Amino acid sequence: MRIFLHALMAFAAMSILLVRAPAEAQEVLTPSPDFDEEVDIELILAVDISGSVDSMEARTQREGYIAALTHPSVIGAIQSAFHGKIAMSYVEWAGTYSQNQLVDWTIISDEASAHAFASILISVPLNQSHGTSISHAIDFCVDLFDDNGYAGIRRVIDISGDGTNRNGRPVTDARNAAIARGITINGLPIILDDRPEPWGRFGMRRELHLDQYYNDNVIGGPGAFLVVAEDYQAFRGAILSKLIREIAQVPALKDQSFAIAQNLLN
Numbered sequence: 001m002r003i004f005l006h007a008l009m010a011f012a013a014m015s016i017l018l019v020r021a022p023a024e025a026q027e028v029l030t031p032s033p034d035f036d037e038e039v040d041i042e043l044i045l046a047v048d049i050s051g052s053v054d055s056m057e058a059r060t061q062r063e064g065y066i067a068a069l070t071h072p073s074v075i076g077a078i079q080s081a082f083h084g085k086i087a088m089s090y091v092e093w094a095g096t097y098s099q100n101q102l103v104d105w106t107i108i109s110d111e112a113s114a115h116a117f118a119s120i121l122i123s124v125p126l127n128q129s130h131g132t133s134i135s136h137a138i139d140f141c142v143d144l145f146d147d148n149g150y151a152g153i154r155r156v157i158d159i160s161g162d163g164t165n166r167n168g169r170p171v172t173d174a175r176n177a178a179i180a181r182g183i184t185i186n187g188l189p190i191i192l193d194d195r196p197e198p199w200g201r202f203g204m205r206r207e208l209h210l211d212q213y214y215n216d217n218v219i220g221g222p223g224a225f226l227v228v229a230e231d232y233q234a235f236r237g238a239i240l241s242k243l244i245r246e247i248a249q250v251p252a253l254k255d256q257s258f259a260i261a262q263n264l265l266n
Contacts, residue, residue: 039107040081041247042152043088044141048161048190050094050132057232058126061160064236065090066118068243075114077248085109086247087150090121091141095131096167099140105148133167134159134218135174138185142178154222156246160188160229160239164213175220184221187214188242190229223249 047061068074078086090103103120107113141157157178165171178185189210211228219226225245229238 036149036151037087037107038083039085039087039150039152040078040083040154041086042105042145042148042150042155043086043246044091044144044157045088046091046093046137046141046157046159048094048132048159048163049092049098049127049129050161050163051128051130052132052163053128055126055128057162058128060232061235062121062126064239066121067236068240069108069121070111070114070118071240072111074240074243074247075111077244078108078114079110081247082153087148087152088117089144089148090117091137091144092127093133093137093140094129096133096136098129098131098133099137100127101144105144105150131167132161132163132165134161134165135171136168138171138174138178139168142174142181142183145181145183155183156221157183157185158188158242158246159185159218160190162190162210164210165217171217175218179221182221184224185219186224186242186246187219187226188229188238189214189226190232190235 045065047065049058053061078084086108087105088103088108089101089105091099091101093099102124103117106117108117137159138157141159145155168174175185191210211226214226227238227242227245229235
């Protein structure tokens, strides 16, 4: 009888193991939910709010981004890409210690998500700060890619400004460090007249040949390019052209992309 009971208990134990085994195997084979969402591009819009940008220019700049982000051509470019969605963040920068992520990483895949992103920009007051450190702006943006929850085919910092690097480490050092991490930096230099800066030092004038400066010192990485805005009134067309090209990787044809963008906005 004792032998029979031992045999019965052993059989029951084996039955339990056999029943539980598939569930345990399932548990082991189930992929972890902790993975990065795939997107076509992780894009940071890094916008100059330094002392050289007065309140009217700051407003024009902000409105230019809002108009471009919600434009059908940009939304169409996003939806035509491989994944049909991008991850975007919006940063404002000025001096060495003046960087602010105004809009956190957000998926944009359609008109609704584009307008939701733009609504945040509309709701945030315009800002202004002292100093111009393109290098610290780049360093700040590079760190934002870490553990952001997205896996883009490309990582791009889109940096706009109307001055050269005056604070922080050499901008070429920051650029090269970003490139070493597989990040592309594109530029949108805003070329202005030589009137004094609103918060500028005595005798301080806006830089000439800023487009050449951005080309030589700021942009870099695979497919890097710049689009020049001749003034703040031309900024809307320039940023639209630039966003379409960044998202769709469309090569420029000698100033034609800017002209096309201007026509789209008209």
